[in-house]
Amino acid sequence: MxxxxxxxxxxxxxxxxxxxxxxxxxxxxxxxxxxxxxxxxxxxxxxxxxxxxxxxxxxxxxxxxxxxxxxxxxxxxxxxxxxxxxxxxxxxxxxxxxxxxxxxxxxxxxxxxxxxxxxxxxxxxxxxxxxxxxxxxxxxxxxxxxxxxxxxxxxxxxxxxxxxxxxxxxxxxxxxxxxxxxxxxxxxxxxxxxxxxxxxxxxxxxxxxxxxxxxxxxxxxxxxxxxIDTEGFALEASRTLPPRHVEDPERQHLIIGVDRLDYSKGLPQRFLAYERLLETHPELAGRVSFLQIAPPTRSGLRAYSEIRAELERLAGCINGAHADIDWTPLRYIHRALPREQLGSLYRRARVGLVTPLADGMNLVAKEYVAAQDPENPGVLVLSRFAGAAEQMTEALLVNPHDRGAVAQAIHRALRMPLGERRARHASLMRKLLEEDxxxxxxxxxxxxxxxxxxxxxxxxxxxxxxxxxx
Structure with a gap:
């Protein structure tokens, strides 16, 4: 051979x-x-x-x-x-x-x-x-x-x-x-x-x-x-316990984003869309939490130091305006987490927020879906400019430049009935298993x-x- x-x-x-x-x-x-x-x-x-x-x-x-x-x-x-x-x-x-x-x-x-x-x-x-x-x-x-x-x-x-x-x-x-x-x-x-x-x-x-x-x-x-290795990732996510201090799903819904720190990922636009969600739905105060994990990449280039500074500023402004004594609405982590820990976080999150401005594929979108509990799955909010959008049409597809539309999609995902969540997840999983x-x-x-x-x-x-x- x-x-x-x-x-x-x-x-x-x-x-x-x-x-x-x-x-x-x-x-x-x-x-x-x-x-x-x-x-x-x-x-x-x-x-x-x-x-x-x-x-x-x-x-x-x-x-x-x-x-x-x-x-x-x-x-x-x-x-x-x-x-x-x-x-x-x-x-x-x-x-x-x-x-x-x-x-x-x-x-x-x-x-x-x-x-x-x-x-x-x-x-x-x-x-x-x-x-x-x-x-x-x-x-x-x-x-x-x-x-x-x-x-x-x-x-x-x-x-x-x-x-x-x-x-x-x-x-x-x-x-x-x-x-x-x-x-x-x-x-x-x-x-x-x-x-x-x-x-x-x-x-x-x-x-x-x-x-x-x-x-x-x-x-x-x-x-x-x-x-992705759909079956392997799903199994690993189901077996790994989430990190300590992750919110109680009965009390607070987790929204998660995982991306390398890059201007193509639309992270400032994502932060602003989340801020719009909090502004337009004040009843969500204390009931949702957004976790953004963004490991560093290409730190020697000016564009990357600029976007890091912008994200830190936005995170501070959003938390300053909306946080309470017992609630931090946005947590921004600028380092990588172990792969198995990510799987458990995906499974715990009610909403996967994947909103790049341009992306070849975006495997985080696929990992988020694979990690879900099929009996009680979360919802993927996906940029139509990610390559994954061609396959994953059952996600909630959004224009990441339209912060109001992204905020509405997150709200829809948070309120989506269980039957619809299961149907969307099952259809997405069939595709991920067929084309792994x-x-x-x-x-x-x-x-x-x-x-x-x-x-x-x-x-x-x-x-x-x-x-x-x-």
Missing amino acids: SRIIVVSNRLPSPRSSAGGLAVALTDCLSATGGVWIGTSEDIATEPGQRLRPLDETESLFVKMGFDLTRQEHENYYLGYSNSVLWPVFHGRADLMDYREEYDISYHALNARLAAMIAGLLRPGDLLWVQDYHFLPLAAELRRLGVSNAIGLFLHIPFPDTNDLQVIPDHVELLRALLDYDLIGLQTQRDVNAFLGSCRTCAGAELMIDGSVSAFGKRTAVASFPIG ITWWSTTYLKRLRDTVWHRKIVTAQSELASQIPG
Whole structure:
């Protein structure tokens, strides 16, 4: 069986509980004796030229790391990846900070990584690249003569044409992307955005089978909405006791939000919507509590320090205006909690508040539903701009920019009759069980293999046709 070679910015950490992606990739890599490649936690003084095996003797697959220099961390990671691609792909082109040194470092890192990977590949290996850090990686590998099947899965949204064109080298990015055999996106909306950009910016031809042809290349494009380990997460949540001092559900309803601290998550808008709820429904005083968990991320960038300061200010203002001696309406925690503790909190919460301004999928929405007690489930209030909204239509879908509508949805969720809550939850769970994390990885890899066979057949047919006398 051919190996699967996964490339991601980070490797799974043995020190933390495995999330859905780590579970799925670990399973498929273990089955083939594959390799997982990612950045190490070390900062090097000089760019390394070889992948370093990481010693984990109990693993059924190999983990290999590569070091970043301090300059690469600043320019490739914080710079081009997270100051150019991240804001543009999340509809915040106004926050883009493009610098030529970022662009140079991003492409140089991908070229260096391609050279390291090329020496590792065997005939028949499938290379599966994860996310926006490595958009040019396939092009760099093709330049080195690599003919193996290479697929990309983009975990974040794909921008519309107008946003994409803000990036100075957007045409070259599209050209590089078409060196992948298969591009997997989270939603059909993302597929449409990608195809529209290819048509507008590269004059691409859209083929009847859903592939796109431009620059003399042809690439398959499809949506593969990522799932979670639905059964495993549900079981874990049902077995774990909630933390001490969590409110009595008979006395006070818990509303929960869990997000990395990022401007794409709509956290200030969420706080203001909760404030609107308290203003318009004073009878809820002392009867509801909103817990927002927002672990830090990319703390070296100014936009993140600004949103942290804004959230701390809003939390103080809301509590100052509405709190009582025995009631704190909003609790804001700026650190990560253990995964199993989150599951128990989700199960305890009457409302899951997931309201990003833009999101590739949002697995918190799926984890919240999976964690619920089916006999007495909570209600998911979900932004229609999260990728999960395409699948999770039984949630209460909202526009996160409309604080009044979000407040009304929370109020509706708090008052929703048990029968309706059960029906919505059962329908959502059916979808989460059908399209879980194993379905995602299996479906993607099958499509990648099928794409390779299709390419071989087309190539053989073309060669045969060229040999027939005209």
